[in-house]
Amino acid sequence: xxxxxxxxxxxIGVRNQDPxxxxxxxxxxxxxxxxxxxxxxxxxxxxYDVLQDVYLKLVEKIGTYDRTRxxxxxxxxTVARNALIDKARRxxxxxxxxxxxxxxxxxxxxxxxxxxxxxxxKIHCERILAHAVNTVRERTSTVVWSCFEQRIFKNRxxxxxxxxxxxxxxxxxxxxxxVLKKIRTICDEYGEDLSHASNDGMP
Numbered sequence: 001x002x003x004x005x006x007x008x009x010x011x012i013g014v015r016n017q018d019p020x021x022x023x024x025x026x027x028x029x030x031x032x033x034x035x036x037x038x039x040x041x042x043x044x045x046x047x048y049d050v051l052q053d054v055y056l057k058l059v060e061k062i063g064t065y066d067r068t069r070x071x072x073x074x075x076x077x078t079v080a081r082n083a084l085i086d087k088a089r090r091x092x093x094x095x096x097x098x099x100x101x102x103x104x105x106x107x108x109x110x111x112x113x114x115x116x117x118x119x120x121x122k123i124h125c126e127r128i129l130a131h132a133v134n135t136v137r138e139r140t141s142t143v144v145w146s147c148f149e150q151r152i153f154k155n156r157x158x159x160x161x162x163x164x165x166x167x168x169x170x171x172x173x174x175x176x177x178x179v180l181k182k183i184r185t186i187c188d189e190y191g192e193d194l195s196h197a198s199n200d201g202m203p
Contacts, residue, residue, distance in 0.1 A: 053083040072191035132186035148179035
């Protein structure tokens with residue numbers, strides 16, 4: 001990222017206690033984290049409890065996050081998993097019956113950990129990509145967005161799109177590339193690297 005990108009990064013803004021960035025962060029990550037916790041087998045009530053624990057840990061530890069060392073997605077997964085483990089330990093300490101999710105949280109099984117992280121990675125990627133697409137759509141003209149949408153989402157030939165929209169074929173590809181670049185930039189702010197994506201298809 002450039003210095004400018006870093007300054008506008010949501011994660012950096014949250015770390016610097018920027019209230020606007022924090023509100024944006026909550027809007028993105030609250031439903032994402034809640035969905036992830038539910039997928040781990042928690043009830044809605046328990047998921048809300050763990051979600052609050054995650055928020056507390058974030059406030060406490062966000063200053064330690066170093067983008068050069070790890071992706072934010074991986075860092076946040078660790079925070080969420082630790083909150084789940086703490087929940088399981090509290091249940092065990094209170095002599096409550098351990099259900100399947102608690103046993104999995106306490107079982108130091110590399111295979112299970114990989115499965116948990118795979119679920120998190122998928123949820124994170126889908127949510128961030130959807131946010132990026134919606135954000136760019138709101139900031140893009142109808143013609144430019146139509147070029148991108150028809151080329152990427154519907155895989156239509158550039159010449160066909162150009163004839164329909166009254167632009168040149170080259171313009172279709174230029175507009176598509178510009179929109180993709182903006183989407184990638186937003187995804188990168190959240191630690192989702194889409195640089196591997198070609199100009200003719202989304203990841």
